Amino acid sequence: MCRFTLYLGPDIRLASLLLEPDHSLIRQSTHSREREEPLNGDGFGVGWYARGLAPEPAVFRSITPAWNNRNLHNLARVVASDCILAHVRAATQSSGVNEPNCHPFRYQRYLFMHNGDVGNFRQVRRRMLESVCDEAFANVYGSTDSEHFFALCIDELLGQPLERPPLERLAHALKAALARVVRLVAAHGDDEPSYMNCALADGDHAVVSRYTNATTDSPESLYYFHGALYPAIADATRQAGHASHARHPVIVSSERLTADPDWQPIPPNYMVLVSRGHAPELRALEF
Amino acid sequence: MCRFTLYLGPDIRLASLLLEPDHSLIRQSTHSREREEPLNGDGFGVGWYARGLAPEPAVFRSITPAWNNRNLHNLARVVASDCILAHVRAATQSSGVNEPNCHPFRYQRYLFMHNGDVGNFRQVRRRMLESVCDEAFANVYGSTDSEHFFALCIDELLGQPLERPPLERLAHALKAALARVVRLVAAHGDDEPSYMNCALADGDHAVVSRYTNATTDSPESLYYFHGALYPAIADATRQAGHASHARHPVIVSSERLTADPDWQPIPPNYMVLVSRGHAPELRALEF
């Protein structure tokens, strides 16, 4: 299990999102509140889009904990972006702590991150790999359930009709990949429950699921924020000289970053669809 | 603040000490019980003596947390030693997480580790360095209060009369270094309290202090174990074929490793003196 935060809005410094809020992701790396175990110290990663400089997002990942990584603190202070995904990891027993196992994962212009686990992954891993096209297969470098699930998403992204609008492409791909993994676990993994809080983004659009098929348990926590910017980010945005563009930022996060009342829980087995400049939309995950 | 464990006795595998007890040091790296903050995830280190192979002890240190370091788990399974020092770190704000700042520190055949902090170290650091001989000065590679305090210990070790027996050399050196740091903080550091749980060993002897000069606070927790080996270690010892030498092992640890009733707290402002094959001795720290 892990914690993550996704941001889509006007440019902000990474620090405004990851370090400065009262209950920022850095804080959650040692003191997360909505997991049984508060610690997420098995590496971290941050991905961001650099509009105008490169089509593919950057990814900075490390096996040391987020809270004491000087490079992260340095970068967070000086890098600004309008689409950011960040993740602090709590590794499950079966997969080691190394860079290929750190989130977010990238494929072309897409970023992906995950909080949860695929039911009975050891038994299902092989079926997951077998089910994807060569292009998706070639993007698997490590041994996490998360990266293998991302291969399903890539497979679904590549199979979408070209005329489908980008946000719908993401939403259809994530939903279809979720349905696939559930079927694979049912068939080959003794139907052990999966916990699939997943974020998939392309820089201007993102979908984030809050899902489990456990019958006696809730999905992992997940919230979204939309509205007037809360002070820490608003200040940072002004400081960065972008205050005039500060409209409609959306944050989706495993835990609320602040006490601001605009944070809303995402209902169990829903996903939230986020598009630059639009209000987020909730959509049920039924399959 | 940190947690540490010292062992002196018959050969045991590192795993029997560091991984297998119910409340082992690895457990304490995520769930220490006797600190306000249970996390000790800012790197770790283990030092051990390899009798017959090398006069100087080995040190294995890493900036990643102890709980997820595969190399540590691998080593711990196959390395056995009759004198082991291990430490999990919780870095203070002022000093970075890098190998030179990980404990234990080594000088010739001596190992040293520390749980606590030197009062107002930023102001006192320079005075500490100025006060030591060139040999002790040259052994400082990083920026921790702990390594600077070890330089005081080295300075005191080098100044001991040659005819003094080894255990007394260690005890006199540690006590004198403690008195010196207290005086330096009084003179140059606004008398801010110091917390000095320190272990100093030479492979056959060790001294471990439980000390603070805070007037309204206790020293950090510290316990010692002496008696019949508790099951996990006894088993491991037998497994390693050394059961016949299994007499008088001593463990000194920030927290009790097991529920065994033979664990005893070290009284505040005392040190414990440990010598191979002898019962540990408590001695008051007065100066």
Add this chain to the structure above:
Amino acid sequence: MCRFTLYLGPDIRLASLLLEPDHSLIRQSTHSREREEPLNGDGFGVGWYARGLAPEPAVFRSITPAWNNRNLHNLARVVASDCILAHVRAATQSSGVNEPNCHPFRYQRYLFMHNGDVGNFRQVRRRMLESVCDEAFANVYGSTDSEHFFALCIDELLGQPLERPPLERLAHALKAALARVVRLVAAHGDDEPSYMNCALADGDHAVVSRYTNATTDSPESLYYFHGALYPAIADATRQAGHASHARHPVIVSSERLTADPDWQPIPPNYMVLVSRGHAPELRALEF
């Protein structure tokens, strides 16, 4: 491409093998002589058997270069073993530098390392994975051709008749895995040549191949040593108190460690079979 060294004989300190010889593996990490490019700085690993302490060998791997890794130098000084495999890596473009990609790889009591590459691995990877049993599949954690080839070896090891003696098990498994990878590349990888200098060991036996199916090129360099111990190792052995057992050590290494005349090249497309207490045997690789 990479460099490696395998040792089977009486206990020696790792340093005697890896650090002290004139042209030790550490030296080869910066100044290898028999590759076009002298540098092997993309991580390293050492595996060794700890007789009496654990049935499975230990593995210590790191993504930093061997030449400047303090932990390696510390360990090498104090750890002795009677079967050692060590590897310095020069990563190919397609696979990242991270611990799961460092050699040697382990499965149960087996260790494996590789110098070379599987022809057209990107196209053949999937076929390799598909061809192995679930147990071998589950042992793949990273993205190197080497670890995928080891999965073929595991698959072949598991398929050997139980009554076959251990050395022959290793030899049959390695040879069969080589034949399989050659066929897979022929069928799916445009028959691009493979370079397969591979070491497979179980602690008391080892086989090491020097192989390529390139028609216009030689295999990577490979030598073996058998005879009176050369001085550095002889001294170290005496120092460790094992001189009386110092019979029949065998070293197999990508490059000669010393100027001793007892080093012999392994002929192209041969493997050498090594068994504790016996002279090494050369066997042609024909299939």
Add this chain to the structure above:
Amino acid sequence: MCRFTLYLGPDIRLASLLLEPDHSLIRQSTHSREREEPLNGDGFGVGWYARGLAPEPAVFRSITPAWNNRNLHNLARVVASDCILAHVRAATQSSGVNEPNCHPFRYQRYLFMHNGDVGNFRQVRRRMLESVCDEAFANVYGSTDSEHFFALCIDELLGQPLERPPLERLAHALKAALARVVRLVAAHGDDEPSYMNCALADGDHAVVSRYTNATTDSPESLYYFHGALYPAIADATRQAGHASHARHPVIVSSERLTADPDWQPIPPNYMVLVSRGHAPELRALEF
């Protein structure tokens, strides 16, 4: 000994400077041409100024080699800056490979990096530290001669008259620090020669020395470039949408990055003074 590159000009992506030129710093990390030993694999660092986001420059440093560090390659692709300092390290025996020992070093808005060594540093280290003010002393975190020399520079920077213009402040401080270290080595270090190619920058100005007091040897190589941008950087600059500002970039580098004829050697025992929007100026180092 090491290699470094400094850039002052219009915004460019780090990759245009560090990765893409034929003989870029990444190339020099494995194949430097003007040192006896071509390898600079003991960690690296890059510092850059983020105009408008933060007053202090960012520093990204790592103990793994530059050539295989994925985070560096990722960052270099998306981070652009108008003042960049980058360094690949070849550690001397006496100082370990860890982040505090990686260049560039930072103090407030200043960055510093060094190629060379302070003569007989082990003997002179203590004298260097003693000679600086508390503020400069407190900025020393590691054990390199370079960082200790930077403390002399900080000491000199803090002692400059406030009315002195920024470029002259840098030039006076570097020259005075060089004179000091030469005197200290003469007095306490048996007059062993020092090699002091040093870069000191504040974001809009920089000074870079090429100096040795060896009587029978030249300083380390050092070149500067000023003129029409060479193609790789020009393209990158256009791509980043800053072509219209592309005037007067200056690069100072241990080795020429390209075959462009505009590269000029800096004469022995000179420094080059660089100021945004002005031609570089050479000045003799005499003291």
